[in-house]
Amino acid sequence: MKSEPDCFSIDTLKKEGTTIWDGVRNYQARNIMRDEMKQGDQVLFYHSNAKPPHIAGLAVIASKEPIPDPTQFDPKSEYFDGKSNKDNPRWMTVKVKFKKKFKEIIPLEQVKSNPKLKDMMLVQRGSRLSVQPVKAKEWEEILAMLG
DNA sequence: GCCAACGTTGGC
DNA sequence: GCCAACGTTGGC
Numbered sequence: 326m327k328s329e330p331d332c333f334s335i336d337t338l339k340k341e342g343t344t345i346w347d348g349v350r351n352y353q354a355r356n357i358m359r360d361e362m363k364q365g366d367q368v369l370f371y372h373s374n375a376k377p378p379h380i381a382g383l384a385v386i387a388s389k390e391p392i393p394d395p396t397q398f399d400p401k402s403e404y405f406d407g408k409s410n411k412d413n414p415r416w417m418t419v420k421v422k423f424k425k426k427f428k429e430i431i432p433l434e435q436v437k438s439n440p441k442l443k444d445m446m447l448v449q450r451g452s453r454l455s456v457q458p459v460k461a462k463e464w465e466e467i468l469a470m471l472g
Numbered sequence: 473g474c475c476a477a478c479g480t481t482g483g484c
Numbered sequence: 485g486c487c488a489a490c491g492t493t494g495g496c
Binding site: 351352353450451452453454 | 476477478479
C-alpha cells in the first residue's frame with residue numbers, strides 16, 4: 326500500500342496504531358481492498374513521492390469486513406463524493422494496523438535492480454496503483470533483502 | 473519542474 | 485460506445 330509520507334507515513338501509523346485507509350478514489354485499488362484483502366493479511370508500506378521512494382515497513386489488515394470510507398460522506402473532506410450514499414457506499418476500505426518499521430528502508434531502486442523482482446507490479450512502467458497485490462515469492466524476496 | 477502513463481469526464 | 489481533453493500520479 327502506497328502513501329505519501331508528507332501525508333501519512335509509517336511513523337504516523339506507528340503512533341496511531343491503526344488507521345482506516347481512507348481517501349482511495351480508484352476503483353481498482355478499492356476492489357483489491359474490498360475483495361482481496363483479509364484480516365491478518367500482511368502489507369508492505371510504501372512511501373511514494375519520497376526521496377528516494379522506498380518500502381518503509383510492514384502493516385497488517387485489521388478489519389474483518391470491508392469498511393465504507395467515512396470521508397466519502399463528509400462534505401468538508403477533500404474526498405467527499407456526493408454521488409455515493411450510505412445504503413450503497415461507493416468507496417470501501419480496510420483498517421490497517423502497524424506492524425514494523427524497517428531499520429533500513431528498501432529503496433525503489435533496490436527493488437528495481439533485483440532480477441527476481443522484475444515482474445513485481447511496483448516496478449512496472451507506469452504502475453500508479455496505490456494498492457497492489459504482492460505475490461508470495463515477491464514478499465519473501467523483499468524480506469530477504471533486509472538481510 | 474517535467475512529463476509519461478494512466479484514469480475519468482463528457483460531448484457527440 | 486468512442487475518444488479527445490483534461491486531471492492525477494509519481495519517478496526522475
